[in-house]
Amino acid sequence: MLGPKLHCGGAIITDMHILTAGHCITFGVHFRDLAVYVGMHDRLDNSFVTLRVTNGVKHPQFTSNAVRDINDIAVLTLNKKLRFSDKVRPICLPSEDMDFHNLPLTVAGWGKTRQGALTSSRYLLETKVQIVDTERCRKSSIYRDNLVPDTMMCAYSLGKDACQGDSGGPLFSTNRKTHNKKWYQVGIVSWGIDCAMPDYPECGKPSDTVVSMRIVGGRRAAPHSHPWTVAILKNNRMHCGGAIITNKHVLSAGHCFKWDNFKTMQVLIGLDNLDNLNNVAHRNISDVVIHEGFTSTAVRDENDIAVATLNEPVEFGQTIVPICLPTPGQEFASRVGTIVGWGRMGVEKSSSKFLLKALLRILSDQECMESQLKQHLKPTMMCAFSKGKDGCQGDSGGPLLVFENSGRYVQAGVVSWGIGCADPRYPGVYTKVSNYIDWIRQHSKDAITCD
Known part of the structure; x- marks a missing residue:
């Protein structure tokens, strides 16, 4: 959160660290400006924990152009350790040999519920998307010119998409290798054009980017x-x-x-x-x-x-x-x-x-x-x-x-x-x-x- 306003999403990866997008601590926003809300579902319910951020490190090769950011990934360090519970748990990081193609992926956040909306959702929302083949994603000229396949991936389902305000949030799934018993973070919501538009999938990636x-x-x-x-x-x-x-x-x-x-x-x-x-x-x-x-x-x-x-x-x-x-x-x-x-x-x-x-x-x-x-x-x-x-x-x-x-x-x-x-x-x-x-x-x- 940036003041009272939803700024970005993120995911707990240790009891002291949050994984988010690099662009969330760029463009005039310093990590010290942020507060992290943990264990929240309803933004009007005050049962969640609020923590400060003592450090924010984005990828050293983070770069931005007119449409996207490359290596759009950052780790935030919290001011105190989290206590894990039914409401607060870390997400697993995948191993290189895990394949998430043809699996239903989940994207979650409190972002705007439609393109052009001025306010974010009160409740945590989720939707299912699937990884889109890079070649299909590149059929759009904007994606063709700005997609970096090594560090970005596209995910999409018509009418379902992460929207503004979900930047930095997790794209996640289970995996057959662990008998679908653990959740793994597959991508970070990075950038896209509009919300849930045909041929304009939301791009999340293991190290990510934004419309910039x-x-x-x-x-x-x-x-x-x-x-x-x-x-x-x-x-x-x-x-x-x-x-x-x-x-x-x-x-x-x-x-x-x-x-x-x-x-x-x-x-x-x-x-x-x-x-x-x-x-x-x-x-x-x-x-x-x-x-x-x-x-x-x-x-x-x-x-x-x-x-x-x-x-x-x-x-x-x-x-x-x-x-x-x-x-x-x-x-x-x-x-x-x-x-x-x-x-x-x-x-x-x-x-x-x-x-x-x-x-x-x-x-x-x-x-x-x-x-x-x-x-x-x-x-x-x-x-x-x-x-x-x-x-x-x-x-x-x-x-x-x-x-x-x-x-x-x-x-x-x-x-x-x-x-x-x-x-x-x-x-x-x-x-x-x-x-x-x-x-x-x-x-x-x-x-x-x-x-």
Whole structure:
């Protein structure tokens, strides 16, 4: 667990160790951020044991690209020994000569029960899958280009699949060699495209991987998992990001419109892949209101916020959902934030074709002021940073999101400005949305939004 939020699954392999995926302690998440719940079935029942993690070691050859991680395996060390019981037991590790093909495998976890769901299951879920031959798995171009047969395996059953949040959880089975009396961990849930889709099996492996990509050090977002995020194009090129706040309004940055004619822009809503615009809503902008206090210097923009009105409303559905706004004055210091966008993957790099996300730690105002940006900062700004991960050019105007206990994301910030990309001396700077709630509502009236 990462705070109150389900982060990953895992399996007990000794009285001090948990086997999970390497990507579970990467991308802005440190092993010290995690709590391990042992003996849990019902997440609302408090009979389980909570332990801290004193060490987390991922495979030394763990690497990540836009779609998958290689050698995606990690061992977590607990802060105290487990007491085994009927509810808490270790799983066996298989020997090299054990064959699990043509056997029913079980995948278990509290992950989301369907693609696009915002909350995880209350109860531990399980489903049966079977190993899919590597050649069959590779019939999909995404798997063909990213599957490493030596360290990955595919498992699938139509309509049954591990889903987001089960990352790191076990894929397990009995084996004839021990007369089907012991459970063996065959794989670790690693990565896949969507949930339970034909020809897109979930890939678990004895040393594993995840859907991973960069907004500079981020990972590819599961398609439509952030359905409020929009791309603003100018002359058919990525210009800025934004977030749907009503069926007619997009929240973005003031600097995205200050020096450019919004009539030359187009907004793509319900988008994941810039090369696939099927079922994507295209809208023009009929009006833009930039905050009246917007000012700019060579280094920074102040009151960098704007509301753009679409020329026609959009219909909410599975791929188009408005983002929730925070309460006035709400603070997010020390929370984990998520940035999403199609922005450049580094200085002088091109935009991504797919929606990317990265996890960042939101700094307190004091931490922000201790950075080298001090003389340029104002109370209406907030900072967020994680080593090697940062919003980069092209993500301007996109949302900085925080997941709340209610199971919903709220927009804490608007990507505003920074110096370079992912430079530890200069955290990314965001417009504090909670300072502008009345202003935002004033300029997005008479439209449909979420409660």
